[in-house]
Amino acid sequence: xxDMEIRSQLRxxxxxxxxxxxxQNALSDTQSFLKAGILDSMGILELIAFLEEELGVMVAxxxxxxxxxxxxxxxxxFIVNRxxx
Amino acid sequence: xxxxxxxxxxxxxxxxxxxxxxxxxxxxxxQLADVSSRYASRLxxxxxxxxxxxVICLENSIEYVVVFYAIWRLGGIxxxxxxxxxxxxxxxxxxxxxxxxxxxxxxxASTLSKxxxxxxxxxxxxxSLDLFASLGLTEAIPLQQQVPLSSDDIxxxxxxxGTTGDPKGVVLSHENLAINTDDIVRYxxxxxxxxxxxxxxxxxxxxxxxxxxxxxTGGTVIVGFQMVFPQQVVDGLRQTKATGFSGVPTTFRxxxxxxxxxxxxxPLRYVTQAGGxxxxxxxxxxLAALDARTRLFVMYGQTEAAARxxxxxxxxxxxxxxxxxxxxxxxxxxxxxDDQRPCATGCVGEVYAQxxxxxxxxxxxxxxxxxxxxxxxxxxxxLGYLDADGYLFITGRKVDMIKVAxxxxxxxxxxxxxxxxxxxxxxxxxxxxxxxxxxxxxxxxVSRSGxxxxxxxxxxxxxxxxxxxVPREVVWLDQLPKTASGKIQRFKLxxxxxxxxxx
Numbered sequence: 001x002x003d004m005e006i007r008s009q010l011r012x013x014x015x016x017x018x019x020x021x022x023x024q025n026a027l028s029d030t031q032s033f034l035k036a037g038i039l040d041s042m043g044i045l046e047l048i049a050f051l052e053e054e055l056g057v058m059v060a061x062x063x064x065x066x067x068x069x070x071x072x073x074x075x076x077x078f079i080v081n082r083x084x085x
Numbered sequence: 086x087x088x089x090x091x092x093x094x095x096x097x098x099x100x101x102x103x104x105x106x107x108x109x110x111x112x113x114x115x116q117l118a119d120v121s122s123r124y125a126s127r128l129x130x131x132x133x134x135x136x137x138x139x140v141i142c143l144e145n146s147i148e149y150v151v152v153f154y155a156i157w158r159l160g161g162i163x164x165x166x167x168x169x170x171x172x173x174x175x176x177x178x179x180x181x182x183x184x185x186x187x188x189x190x191x192x193x194a195s196t197l198s199k200x201x202x203x204x205x206x207x208x209x210x211x212x213s214l215d216l217f218a219s220l221g222l223t224e225a226i227p228l229q230q231q232v233p234l235s236s237d238d239i240x241x242x243x244x245x246x247g248t249t250g251d252p253k254g255v256v257l258s259h260e261n262l263a264i265n266t267d268d269i270v271r272y273x274x275x276x277x278x279x280x281x282x283x284x285x286x287x288x289x290x291x292x293x294x295x296x297x298x299x300x301x302t303g304g305t306v307i308v309g310f311q312m313v314f315p316q317q318v319v320d321g322l323r324q325t326k327a328t329g330f331s332g333v334p335t336t337f338r339x340x341x342x343x344x345x346x347x348x349x350x351x352p353l354r355y356v357t358q359a360g361g362x363x364x365x366x367x368x369x370x371x372l373a374a375l376d377a378r379t380r381l382f383v384m385y386g387q388t389e390a391a392a393r394x395x396x397x398x399x400x401x402x403x404x405x406x407x408x409x410x411x412x413x414x415x416x417x418x419x420x421x422x423d424d425q426r427p428c429a430t431g432c433v434g435e436v437y438a439q440x441x442x443x444x445x446x447x448x449x450x451x452x453x454x455x456x457x458x459x460x461x462x463x464x465x466x467x468l469g470y471l472d473a474d475g476y477l478f479i480t481g482r483k484v485d486m487i488k489v490a491x492x493x494x495x496x497x498x499x500x501x502x503x504x505x506x507x508x509x510x511x512x513x514x515x516x517x518x519x520x521x522x523x524x525x526x527x528x529x530x531v532s533r534s535g536x537x538x539x540x541x542x543x544x545x546x547x548x549x550x551x552x553x554x555v556p557r558e559v560v561w562l563d564q565l566p567k568t569a570s571g572k573i574q575r576f577k578l579x580x581x582x583x584x585x586x587x588x
Binding site: 037039040046064 | 315345489522
């Protein structure tokens with residue numbers, strides 16, 4: 001999967017499940033999910049399940065921090081080299 | 086003594102002790118008395134009178150606590166609401182309790198202007214490092230005295246999803262809160278050295294109780310942590326040297342599964358669990374993960390009971406695994422059948438709780454109050470039995486409420502919102518079992534045109550309702566199963582959905 005495909009999968013997951021739209025303009029890649037009220041404690045669990053089940057990226061407890069998970073850009077930086085081939 | 090009097094006494098006795106801690110910011114008891122009496126004076130100047138309602142719509146923060154106790158200093162009634170409420174939800178509460186004032190963040194205030202009655206004043210607070218500046222207190226003179234309170238004075242109104250339609254305001258008197266708080270403080274053996282880290286929102290009955298029980302004992306309440314990042318909460322427990330922690334089953338599921346708590350258990354004195362039944366498996370996993378010296382209290386209650394009804398003493402946890410515990414000191418429990426006749430030991434019936442902590446009623450809703458306040462006390466709507474030792478075991482719920490994580494949700498409220506859309510003929514919202522959150526919301530909709538737009542349904546709900554009330558899934562059906570009298574059969578819907586998933 002190319003970086004662009006991964007990014008678009010992540011965006012689609014957030015847009016459909018938390019912003020309830022397919023309008024790409026509704027989410028910028030730098031937007032903090034927390035500050036914008038997009039994700040709460042249940043949402044973050046679903047996001048982690050998505051990373052693990054759909055993309056095969058396992059997330060260790062110590063990695064569940066905003067620097068890794070709290071925007072599309074942060075997510076990309078965190079997972080891009082970890083997706084199994 | 087009522088809670089505010091007890092807290093003011095702590096402020097006098099121990100002004101340098103820390104009452105609330107948020108990151109590097111600390112509010113001592115001395116500052117709590119000073120700043121909240123100044124804020125009370127500000128509210129007084131705005132004309133707030135005894136027993137008038139003030140809605141607080143703020144995240145857990147030092148400011149929240151200051152504003153709360155300022156309202157009590159004036160004899161006002163505090164109406165705390167979810168800081169994430171939508172403008173529609175907030176306006177509904179403001180109207181329902183005829184609030185005089187709403188205290189909220191500038192961001193929320195900017196969404197509100199159109200939907201509020203003109204008589205309501207809006208005070209905004211932007212939490213900042215300078216507490217005086219954020220509260221607008223630079224020149225306020227402290228209101229020296231607590232307005233005298235009497236036992237039937239109303240202390241607060243907590244809004245909860247009712248069993249029919251609109252949300253209901255649970256009216257708690259100062260006496261209700263004092264009695265329940267006193268019981269809880271005693272069984273948790275709270276003291277001045279206790280430092281509780283709370284992730285529970287203060288507008289929620291459980292979080293409200295955690296706040297006041299620790300302030301009346303002169304302990305410290307630590308805020309600013311969220312379960313969104315569970316490992317940060319565990320790190321926070323260690324860094325802040327917390328002695329106590331409170332959570333709901335989903336909190337503990339996250340802690341056990343997603344953090345290193347089991348490898349490095351923080352040295353907590355006590356952990357409390359309420360907000361829904363926690364399965365035996367999870368309880369055992371949690372016990373195994375906690376430090377051997379940590380006392381785990383399983384508790385049961387309702388907003389209508391000021392918070393707590395029963396607790397399970399930690400030393401009985403293994404012996405009575407699965408039980409919600411025995412009645413608090415000032416509560417009499419009974420199990421009754423549909424005709425309110427007492428059930429025998431071990432027989433399942435509805436749980437009733439009688440005591441000085443039971444609410445005064447639902448705000449301006451005598452019909453709804455009469456349904457649950459009986460001569461045997463509060464009719465909880467929960468089903469269960471008492472064993473021979475008087476320990477309560479909850480087996481289910483009598484009414485169609487859905488519980489997603491710690492949130493009690495009335496499906497009717499969501500159905501009404503969905504049906505506002507012209508394209509929807511009818512809708513039923515049900516709770517489907519979910520390993521992460523206990524239940525998750527599924528909206529079963531019938532479209533007028535035969536074609537449904539699921540995202541549209543969710544988007545519409547998200548505009549009107551707080552996040553946890555937005556259905557996670559939308560399924561489209563040709564019709565909803567109904568009884569001869571036209572009532573939706575929710576259990577049949579659940580079976581149908583099960584069939585769809587298995588197929």
